[in-house]
Amino acid sequence: MAEKNALLEAFRQTDYRIAGNGKRTIRVLKEAFRNIEDDTESDIYGKGKIIEEFQNKIATYLGKETAVFFPSGTMAQQIALRIWCDEKGSKKVAYHPLCHLEIHEQEGLKELHHIEAILLGDKERLIELEDIYELDETISCLLLELPQREIGGQLPPYETLEAISAYCRKQGIKLHLDGARLFEILPYYQKSAAEICQLFDSVYVSFYKGIDGIAGAILAGPKAFTEQSKVWKRRHGGDLISLYPYIVSSDYYFEQRIGKMGQYYEGAKALAQLFNQCHGVSTRPVEPVSNMFHVHFSLPKEKVEAVLIEVYQATNIGLTSYLVETDENHCYYEVSIGDLYSNFSREALVELFQLLDEKMKAQA
Known part of the structure; x- marks a missing residue:
């Protein structure tokens, strides 16, 4: 050993x-709270100035109507796919064979939501437009991870993203972005977060990857979508009485590192x-x-x-x-x-x- x-x-x-x-270390949290006043009010069950202002701030940054703060991306993404499946009336989604939901979540999507995953493309390469054309299954949602972490963080050409987005909208397929590392790919694409996110119906971003906050994630999209996500957040046990340690650190390190x-x-x-x-x-x-x-x-x-x-x-x-x-x-x-x-x-x-x-x- x-x-x-x-x-x-x-x-x-x-x-x-x-x-x-x-x-x-604990220093990460202490630094984030260094300039926070002692009488700053906590959020309570998803409500309050501290959480609502941060949600609005990130929704604007992502170019989405609304956003909801979640304690984890695992929770946020399963909920996003569940909402789109319920809307479509089909419990099938498609994503890369090495998607986080497939290999790191103990079959949570299947066991908690009874959603069937269609593995799209080859695990050694990115999903291509032809893979989507060749789908012989009716799916509610396609999930794209940018960058594709398990194959070294690869990215498709931006033109491919635009083509996939246009095709999905034409076919009535919801397109969800696993943007755990969205902030980190902006320099390569030379696009704003909002420009990339406008190609997608819903977006998840992480605040402990490149931002390196304590924990936490944002799920963003249309208001009807995010309102449903709040219900599922409560059902998943993610509507903690207070999330402010995660929110404060997320906001602080977002400002420190986004540039x-x-x-x-x-x-x-x-x-x-x-x-x-x-x-x-x-x-x-x-x-x-x-x-x-x-x-x-x-x-x-x-x-x-x-x-x-x-x-x-x-x-x-x-x-x-x-x-x-x-x-x-x-x-x-x-x-x-x-x-x-x-x-x-x-x-x-x-x-x-x-x-x-x-x-x-x-x-x-």
Whole structure:
């Protein structure tokens, strides 16, 4: 067991990290509340100035009529699909084979809502317009995840999104956006959030991904849709007496980081370039389209762990605390760029990756 945790322990011993915005300690919450007055009133069961102002603010940012704050995206998205299924009168939806609802939610959509999922396209690539044309099932809703996390955070051309949106509207299919990382893709598309969201009937965004708040999500769309979502939120047990710790942190870090998404994106591209210059290392995609991507190693997991531990001990810099084995000769991990990346000079990063390159060659 200790051997399995060696990489994690070595990572914890480093003083500097390449990815993210810093450790998720209580400091994150304390900083968000630093300028909040003691007599600021709490929200109560989804009502009150603090929640309503934030919902209106994000609805405007997304270009949607209304929005509802949820404690989790898992809850928000299952509810969104349930509403569209009820409206259409069909309990079938379609999404990518590696969609979060399919692989990370213990079949919640099926068990809680009795909705059948049609897996669209191939798991190794993005959903394409032809996949939707070839659907031989009548579906109520199509869910698109932007970016597609499990295949490295890939994105379709914007013209493809427009074509899919137009087709769905013509066919009477509701189009829902899993926009957990919506903010992070704006620099790549060179579009506003509202421009992207106008292609979709409903939208979910997360406040603990690139924004890095405590937790929480927004579900946005037409007023009739969001009013129904409030009912389902209560049914799911998500209508907590107070959500203000999540709302305050979401609002604070939204303001702190929404303007840095371009910086994170440029950092991800520069970092991926350094990885791709190392022996036996490649990124997916080769050039990132957001602040996140996957790093693939063409060596057995145990050999890569040994390499990374040596690099950490020599540089005091941590790259990742884990590796995922894909087969006996390959493994990978996911990286997301945030505030920490800007602490490193180009020279320091070049030295780090020269060492990584040397160690990978020695293990080959």
